Amino acid sequence: MTPAARVQAAIEILDRINAGAATEQALTGWARGARYAGSKDRAAVRDHVFTAIRGRRSLAALGGGDDGRAIMLGALRDAGIDAGTLFTGQPHAPATLTAAEAAAGRTPQGAEAMDLPDWLWPLFRDALGQEAAPAALALRDRAGVHLRVNTARIDRPGAIAALADEGITAIAHPAADTALTVTDGQRRIRQARAFDTGLVELQDAASQALSLAVPLSATARVLDYCAGGGGKTLALAARGLGRIVAHDAAPERMRDLPARAARAGQPVQIARTGELAGLAPFDTVLCDVPCSGSGSWRRAPDGKWALTPERLDALCAIQGEILSAAAPLVAPGGTLAYATCSVLRAENEDQVARFVGAGPGWSLTTSRTWPITGGPEGTDGFHLSILTRNT
Numbered sequence: 159m160t161p162a163a164r165v166q167a168a169i170e171i172l173d174r175i176n177a178g179a180a181t182e183q184a185l186t187g188w189a190r191g192a193r194y195a196g197s198k199d200r201a202a203v204r205d206h207v208f209t210a211i212r213g214r215r216s217l218a219a220l221g222g223g224d225d226g227r228a229i230m231l232g233a234l235r236d237a238g239i240d241a242g243t244l245f246t247g248q249p250h251a252p253a254t255l256t257a258a259e260a261a262a263g264r265t266p267q268g269a270e271a272m273d274l275p276d277w278l279w280p281l282f283r284d285a286l287g288q289e290a291a292p293a294a295l296a297l298r299d300r301a302g303v304h305l306r307v308n309t310a311r312i313d314r315p316g317a318i319a320a321l322a323d324e325g326i327t328a329i330a331h332p333a334a335d336t337a338l339t340v341t342d343g344q345r346r347i348r349q350a351r352a353f354d355t356g357l358v359e360l361q362d363a364a365s366q367a368l369s370l371a372v373p374l375s376a377t378a379r380v381l382d383y384c385a386g387g388g389g390k391t392l393a394l395a396a397r398g399l400g401r402i403v404a405h406d407a408a409p410e411r412m413r414d415l416p417a418r419a420a421r422a423g424q425p426v427q428i429a430r431t432g433e434l435a436g437l438a439p440f441d442t443v444l445c446d447v448p449c450s451g452s453g454s455w456r457r458a459p460d461g462k463w464a465l466t467p468e469r470l471d472a473l474c475a476i477q478g479e480i481l482s483a484a485a486p487l488v489a490p491g492g493t494l495a496y497a498t499c500s501v502l503r504a505e506n507e508d509q510v511a512r513f514v515g516a517g518p519g520w521s522l523t524t525s526r527t528w529p530i531t532g533g534p535e536g537t538d539g540f541h542l543s544i545l546t547r548n549t
């Protein structure tokens with residue numbers, strides 16, 4: 159495909175998304191009908207579409223409209239590319255620009271320039287202060303590819319060497335002793351032997367730092383209450399401390415966890431909700447609760463535009479219910495680690511303050527928010543509060 163044909167494909171996919179399709183669904187639908195597209199074409203079209211969704215609001219302002227054509231026009235202007243070189247009217251290319259399109263477009267302002275809905279921008283400012291604008295702007299970029307070195311099996315230099323043998327270049331990431339940034343060969347990782355044999359896992363570097371900050375001891379009984387796919391379960395297990403039990407209200411989400419744990423050489427016990435009371439008390443319970451995902455919207459940009467104040471309230475209510483359900487499973491003197499992949503106070507500090515303020519049973523020991531950061535070593539945003547059970 160020519161560069162112009164890739165832009166035209168992105169325009170058509172964006173129009174399907176505007177008509178209500180989810181981004182992945184629209185991309186898959188296009189790919190099925192585009193047998194002529196090679197893997198580089200598919201990757202380039204995917205990049206166009208994700209760039210457009212992440213920056214949808216500012217690009218619509220720059221392009222003078224919110225259909226696929228205007229957004230791609232805005233994206234080209236944003237990248238400093240003369241749109242006339244791609245909107246050529248040649249076969250498979252976008253039609254030439256009309257005079258109205260060429261004249262349309264303006265510089266985005268305020269929340270629009272931050273690529274956030276109006277109601278969310280003040281919440282970002284409230285949570286992150288000076289870091290709000292860099293965080294919002296970082297959400298417009300593609301996320302870096304980070305690996306967690308399974309230090310139970312190999313050290314960081316060893317993992318870098320094993321990846322290099324397979325043509326993948328990685329360097330140490332400063333956020334965590336286990337973390338690597340992949341600088342070349344990102345698309346080969348899932349096929350790499352180092353990945354297949356459990357030497358490395360894909361995990362954001364700040365998520366690794368969070369997992370390392372959860373208190374564990376050699377004899378600890380540990381419960382990952384919202385284990386999901388098991389990213390944090392495996393990161394905890396890799397520390398080689400204590401005995402890890404994984405649980406999720408939707409057990410099917412943990413489907414691949416036993417195989418991944420076996421591949422990593424780390425035993426993890428899977429428990430159903432009805433089994434937890436019999437396994438309690440636990441010394442440490444991690445609640446990595448469902449949240450807005452505001453810290454990782456560059457990976458799942460649909461979420462940024464789908465969130466509403468009502469949906470945020472509903473998520474906060476679920477988070478409160480999870481804290482209440484998990485708290486009795488913690489032994490006296492034990493730890494409840496409350497985590498989100500969000501930077502919003504409502505889901506973090508406010509949620510924790512409400513829980514601690516509800517009675518004398520709990521105190522807040524430490525709290526940390528990792529802001530969303532940009533650049534090649536940029537990390538997702540996370541929050542972790544460590545709560546200690548007093549009685």
Ligand SMILES: C[S@@+](CC[C@H](N)C(=O)[O-])C[C@H]1O[C@@H](n2cnc3c(N)ncnc32)[C@H](O)[C@@H]1O
Pocket residue numbers: 383384385386387388389390391405406407408411446447448449480
């Ligand atoms: C943020 S995800 C967990 C991600 C996972 N810890 C990881 O690192 O890959 C939140 C998980 O909470 C689960 N969940 C939702 N409601 C729950 C509840 N009431 N009790 C336990 N888990 C719940 C969801 O099914 C989802 O898998």
